[in-house]
Amino acid sequence: MTAELRSDLERLEAGGRLRRLAPRAGWDFSSNDYLGLAEAPALRQAVSDAIARGVPVGSGGSRLLRGNHPEHEALEAEAAQHFGAEAALYFATGFAANYALFATLPQRGDLVVHDELIHASVHDGLRNGRAERVSVPHNEAGAFQDAIARWRAAGGTGRIWIAVESLYSMEGDKAPLDELAAIARRHDAMLVIDEAHATGVLGEAGRGLGAHLEGADYIVSLHTCGKALGVSGALVCGPRVVRDFLVNRGRSFVFSTAPSPLMAATVRAALRLVRDEPERRTRLATLVDRANSGLMTKCGIAPSGTQIIPVLIGPDHRAVAMAAKVQAEGFDVRAVRPPTVPEGTARLRLSVTLNVDEAGVDQVVDAIARALSS
Numbered sequence: 001m002t003a004e005l006r007s008d009l010e011r012l013e014a015g016g017r018l019r020r021l022a023p024r025a026g027w028d029f030s031s032n033d034y035l036g037l038a039e040a041p042a043l044r045q046a047v048s049d050a051i052a053r054g055v056p057v058g059s060g061g062s063r064l065l066r067g068n069h070p071e072h073e074a075l076e077a078e079a080a081q082h083f084g085a086e087a088a089l090y091f092a093t094g095f096a097a098n099y100a101l102f103a104t105l106p107q108r109g110d111l112v113v114h115d116e117l118i119h120a121s122v123h124d125g126l127r128n129g130r131a132e133r134v135s136v137p138h139n140e141a142g143a144f145q146d147a148i149a150r151w152r153a154a155g156g157t158g159r160i161w162i163a164v165e166s167l168y169s170m171e172g173d174k175a176p177l178d179e180l181a182a183i184a185r186r187h188d189a190m191l192v193i194d195e196a197h198a199t200g201v202l203g204e205a206g207r208g209l210g211a212h213l214e215g216a217d218y219i220v221s222l223h224t225c226g227k228a229l230g231v232s233g234a235l236v237c238g239p240r241v242v243r244d245f246l247v248n249r250g251r252s253f254v255f256s257t258a259p260s261p262l263m264a265a266t267v268r269a270a271l272r273l274v275r276d277e278p279e280r281r282t283r284l285a286t287l288v289d290r291a292n293s294g295l296m297t298k299c300g301i302a303p304s305g306t307q308i309i310p311v312l313i314g315p316d317h318r319a320v321a322m323a324a325k326v327q328a329e330g331f332d333v334r335a336v337r338p339p340t341v342p343e344g345t346a347r348l349r350l351s352v353t354l355n356v357d358e359a360g361v362d363q364v365v366d367a368i369a370r371a372l373s374s
């Protein structure tokens with residue numbers, strides 16, 4: 001068996017797709033720590049304060065056994081209020097949360113219509129769910145409407161689920177949420193919005209691009225805590241019945257050890273920082289504008305308008321080589337290759353965070369320009 005595994009890895013390497021774990025090095029232009037909270041003194045203090053008041057590091061079991069801690073419930077209550085939802089449920093990871101959502105909520109006879117660039121965790125959940133599913137072209141609201149109409153015309157009678165990311169992690173573009181919400185209302189459908197890369201950064205008070213939709217009975221949202229919030233885990237927000245159903249039927253919730261109560265306490269502190277320090281978002285927006293403008297001027301790269309800026313390269317080997325050149329100049333920029341992105345679209349994924357300043361942004365733009373012209 002080891003020979004077969006080695007042969008597969010060799011094929012990946014020959015195709016320029018072998019993944020390796022690499023240490024942190026250079027200016028941060030690859031993380032999702034958009035607001036620079038992962039190493040913020042305020043969150044370090046929150047951890048220290050929680051430990052001082054006796055919050056345990058480990059939960060000791062699943063939430064349905066002895067793992068349910070007051071910090072979990074306090075976070076969920078505060079998160080529901082913060083995001084404007086009826087209820088929230090805390091998961092250890094965003095992947096586990098998305099998996100639970102799509103393996104559990106859509107039922108046999110239902111249809112899930114999802115954007116073709118939806119996250120891998122949604123695909124895995126759908127493969128283990130009972131509903132039919134169909135992929136539609138990226139960010140084309142009309143394609144969702146057409147897919148629903150075709151399914152109904154063919155005799156489909158179940159509930160429709162529409163699944164999108166509000167801000168796409170590899171494209172840096174935004175979903176047409178208002179159009180999709182109108183389609184959901186028209187068809188009595190559920191709209192599931194993965195806010196992973198928008199939470200803390202975009203929308204009213206950093207509550208995500210779907211903040212104005214939260215609280216409606218057809219909206220379910222996912223807010224990850226390990227990106228702009230700087231901690232770990234994920235919160236599923238929506239109607240209370242959705243929360244209760246996941247507690248009873250969501251296998252990745254039921255059969256997993258509960259997240260650390262210490263992390264739950266720290267997420268609460270992160271939510272308060274996002275609420276009370278809007279200047280972080282203002283400063284990030286300034287850096288984002290500077291990076292998008294610089295790449296447009298010096299490299300001809302169309303601006304994404306967000307903190308995620310893809311620099312499309314094409315061939316896998318060339319993307320890896322371009323990344324190596326930029327890294328050699330002191331900037332942590334990574335190549336992203338298929339199957340994470342579509343075939344033929346290997347790229348550098350530039351991520352703008354508060355871990356850099358204006359000078360760093362200008363310098364990484366120059367480094368990318370030199371790599372592209374070499």
